[in-house]
Amino acid sequence: MKFKTLRQALTIGAVAVASVYAMPASAVPSFTFTEYGGFEADVAIATYVNPVVVGAPGPSTVTYSDMNWHNSFTPKSSMNLTTVTAPTALIGAWTSISTLTHNNIIIPTATNWGPQDINARFRVTDSDGGAALVLDSEDAITIMFTETPNALICPGPNPLGSVCDDYFSFTAIGLDSIGFTANDGSKWIVDFQLGNLVNAFFDGVNTVYTAEANTSHLDVQARVRQVPEPATLLLTGLGLLGLGFSARRKQA
Numbered sequence: 622m623k624f625k626t627l628r629q630a631l632t633i634g635a636v637a638v639a640s641v642y643a644m645p646a647s648a649v650p651s652f653t654f655t656e657y658g659g660f661e662a663d664v665a666i667a668t669y670v671n672p673v674v675v676g677a678p679g680p681s682t683v684t685y686s687d688m689n690w691h692n693s694f695t696p697k698s699s700m701n702l703t704t705v706t707a708p709t710a711l712i713g714a715w716t717s718i719s720t721l722t723h724n725n726i727i728i729p730t731a732t733n734w735g736p737q738d739i740n741a742r743f744r745v746t747d748s749d750g751g752a753a754l755v756l757d758s759e760d761a762i763t764i765m766f767t768e769t770p771n772a773l774i775c776p777g778p779n780p781l782g783s784v785c786d787d788y789f790s791f792t793a794i795g796l797d798s799i800g801f802t803a804n805d806g807s808k809w810i811v812d813f814q815l816g817n818l819v820n821a822f823f824d825g826v827n828t829v830y831t832a833e834a835n836t837s838h839l840d841v842q843a844r845v846r847q848v849p850e851p852a853t854l855l856l857t858g859l860g861l862l863g864l865g866f867s868a869r870r871k872q873a
């Protein structure tokens with residue numbers, strides 16, 4: 622009797638798990654994305670150049686790809702934002718959607734400024750069925766900049782070892798994951814992160830340090846992942862339950 626019960630449990634578990642993978646596989650939607658964005662003219666001591674052309678419907682405010690500050694010095698500290706405006710495949714691997722470059726010039730006096738909004742518009746298009754926009758987000762990332770005193774003993778964290786690292790603190794609202802529905806009804810999520818840091822250090826919370834007297838780079842990256850269907854989760858759960866039951870019977 623025990624052998625029969627064990628065999629039944631194994632059969633239930635194997636069939637349930639196998640059925641998850643044996644179900645007819647529908648074509649996985651293919652997605653492309655574009656990213657438009659720039660700096661809003663928020664900071665009084667900064668100069669903004671190169672207006673960003675944003676495809677309709679765009680952000681309600683004009684944005685710029687470049688900003689510089691502390692006008693009494695030449696060259697000036699500056700930032701540049703480049704984005705991927707040509708339709709590009711959005712896949713499960715992390716893909717860079719924009720690059721922020723900071724040209725960090727030594728300034729004799731400490732300078733703090735902000736808040737500065739980086740306004741971006743991220744769009745995902747589902748190519749299946751010729752559909753247009755399926756996701757459209759324009760949440761801003763707000764940053765505050767601190768130009769540290771250039772002293773031999775740095776007043777705070779100095780992870781890059783320059784004299785002394787400057788830093789940006791920011792809100793991650795524009796990096797929050799966003800869910801959407803493809804044309805075939807499947808559910809998807811787009812995740813965002815910071816990556817490809819060069820002469821920059823991210824503390825994993827809300828601060829990015831950049832090395833003094835260097836050019837620093839960091840990317841905003843995105844990836845897409847599918848949300849499992851409830852039926853798939855149920856079948857997988859039944860399969861695992863059956864296999865788990867059979868394991869317990871073996872030990873009994």
